[in-house]
Amino acid sequence: MMRVTVWNENRHEQTNATVKDIYPNGIHGTIAQFLSSEEVEVHTATLDEKEHGLTEEVLSETDVLIWWGHLAHHEVKDEIVAKVKKRVLEGMGLLVLHSGHFSKIFKSLMGTTCDLKWREADERERLWVVDPSHPIVDGIGEYIELEKEEMYGEHFDIPAPDQLIFMSWFEGGEVFRSGCTYQRGSGKIFYFRPGHETYPTYHQSDIQKVIKNAVQWLKPVNRNTPIYGNSKPLETITQKE
Amino acid sequence: MMRVTVWNENRHEQTNATVKDIYPNGIHGTIAQFLSSEEVEVHTATLDEKEHGLTEEVLSETDVLIWWGHLAHHEVKDEIVAKVKKRVLEGMGLLVLHSGHFSKIFKSLMGTTCDLKWREADERERLWVVDPSHPIVDGIGEYIELEKEEMYGEHFDIPAPDQLIFMSWFEGGEVFRSGCTYQRGSGKIFYFRPGHETYPTYHQSDIQKVIKNAVQWLKPVNRNTPIYGNSKPLETITQKE
């Protein structure tokens, strides 16, 4: 049984009628619903809950954390970010969605600004699969087409991904590395671009399939955390002059 | 249900009493035995069978192919190698063991000589885990120790692996990239160093665990092969002067 926590800022949903209309239970609610299954137990957590809903207990019982944030990244407390980061390095999977590229947790794990070009212009996006061998594209065709999305364009200021899985084409003339995996410590990270709040992106079946696949791929590995620090030799060391 | 085919040259077992003693059913027999389970159906194939046991039918029904070869690489027919390669590019997983580094199939997929340093001196090997996030090291400690093994040393003439999972230490002073993953077409490849025929390496539980994990990681992705060739535009192209 996988245990997933879907974290959402959950602010647009309170103030923007369009967003509320598309996601009446919040973006987190929609994601939680399509992810839940006999093998995946899903909880949600939001910014305005105590400790943003990410207590030690919640984190210690989370195998994969999904993160959606946008306008309130700065309100996320540094101490919570530190706890999440510690858990990722210990093995918890992290799926960062869309505007989460600017979240404290993603920037801290990447070591770069994570900046990019953007535009809201109801334009077409096409996410092309560039790694057909990756389990994250199981059941996905040559590309995923989104009729209207926000544009994110290169240069995307991230470290070169360990694996590049999707590359986006935008109607306005830009491209973007839209599906990127990273390994950090004992944990795995997947950044997935789509999901502007004013479009019904997370209701699209291909997008849901990618997120479901990603959750499986992000599953923690079952082994002890490496031992660091001063270490006795495993072999005899010759005395030298 | 995963379908695994274990291919073995199966020559040392016929002529060398030590090898026969360690692997009375052949290296392939030992690997087949520990891999078989309710979820994994295992067949074996050997060099001296018709078409080396790798007919179109066998290959088309194989999800993951395991390859052990050593002194008869040149006897493997080019047409069979071509068929195996086609299947890997279409998605079949390939696990190349030890001296398989010099097999036609591995060299053809790597594009390099795959040459290395080697020595048979009953020396100690220690395979250190350098990627603790990878499912191939599930259940594995900080390192795997093998009391006696053949040495393989750098420079190992392979492309830089997509993921480097194990690095070996050898008593005689060398190091080696011992666990390497590659993506080629729709298929995944794992090279795993240990397994000289005169040592009981494939009887060791950690080695078996890595091979079991690798088979799961090598599982083909379920999607159509990409379409290549001349392609109609998906968007209107402006006529230019």
Add this chain to the structure above:
Amino acid sequence: MMRVTVWNENRHEQTNATVKDIYPNGIHGTIAQFLSSEEVEVHTATLDEKEHGLTEEVLSETDVLIWWGHLAHHEVKDEIVAKVKKRVLEGMGLLVLHSGHFSKIFKSLMGTTCDLKWREADERERLWVVDPSHPIVDGIGEYIELEKEEMYGEHFDIPAPDQLIFMSWFEGGEVFRSGCTYQRGSGKIFYFRPGHETYPTYHQSDIQKVIKNAVQWLKPVNRNTPIYGNSKPLETITQKE
């Protein structure tokens, strides 16, 4: 002093008036001209010369080989390909241009089909820089725009590049990994997409700048080829029971 050999199939130039008009001295002639400088000595070689102009002597005196081929890949002799490959693995840089993706030498070094989608439709291409730290983009802006080019689209069946430097946007809706580096043996490889024969692409200053930068980046490293084969221990190996 760098020694560059520009190899060209040089067939379109003989039969197609448009191509002849754009490249009166052949594609190789144009490239040789803009590359030549006080620091770079350039020679050319073409398919119809003896040994395709790539004798042992020429190859042994070449630091970087540039390759443009298209309709006569199959006419390139296997023995010459083998010699070129040997030299790349020994350290000679290789710059593969455009339709060279299907050359024997590139496919052999990649280990994959190197297949792709394509279309000739006079459409716009925009090559976005995704690795701003790489010396190959020295002096290059955010993107290079080509008013008319042949389209190459994903999936491009290559191994994941060691470094991805350019990603192309095409008017018709596709994307492509257009600037890819690889390490093979002691040699470095750069694949650069643009340059369909019926467009004046190699006359464009940004394209020339990239090729000049690439030649510098491809410079061989000055060191002995690694030693392979049976190897004496560097440390004392304990006798074991």
Add this chain to the structure above:
Amino acid sequence: MMRVTVWNENRHEQTNATVKDIYPNGIHGTIAQFLSSEEVEVHTATLDEKEHGLTEEVLSETDVLIWWGHLAHHEVKDEIVAKVKKRVLEGMGLLVLHSGHFSKIFKSLMGTTCDLKWREADERERLWVVDPSHPIVDGIGEYIELEKEEMYGEHFDIPAPDQLIFMSWFEGGEVFRSGCTYQRGSGKIFYFRPGHETYPTYHQSDIQKVIKNAVQWLKPVNRNTPIYGNSKPLETITQKE
């Protein structure tokens, strides 16, 4: 003309007679001396200088910064670290030496703990070249041997390097990724393991050669910083319903 700044904590040199004896002008002094040439202008900076010697002016005039620190990482002011990081992302090269693995600047750029195993036992280290194509190993043999060094062992908690160049063998039984490159923003980073303060490592000619090569490889690329933020379309976007 390259402009290099060698930064050193410079504390061991004040208090430890052994270190003072090996590096009478400080580790920074030794490095500055062998690096200086007609093409490379070298300055030094140390922790106890004002702003640690890393003023805006110094940083803006530095092409490559070399970093050696150990026991006083915590004394380096966060505001200086932020300035250094900004400069790296803008293109300044960064060479992190030995115990600099735990510096604030390295940890911040890596996004991981950068923790490792260590031991001081006067043991032999052998750094094997695993990427013979890289300019950093120009003029270097198959390995560099250091008669006595501190041991650093895996797991080294870093992101998978973009390029792995050296792997160390240690007498006591461990291995280590000793030469690692990274790209961050417009800047390049090289981590190079050797250089414990109580050994004359930086006096060894091979080590000096690697550092000289690395400085050249770390050279900033000459181009404008990418433009981020809201961006007008480059193509016409169709109005959709």
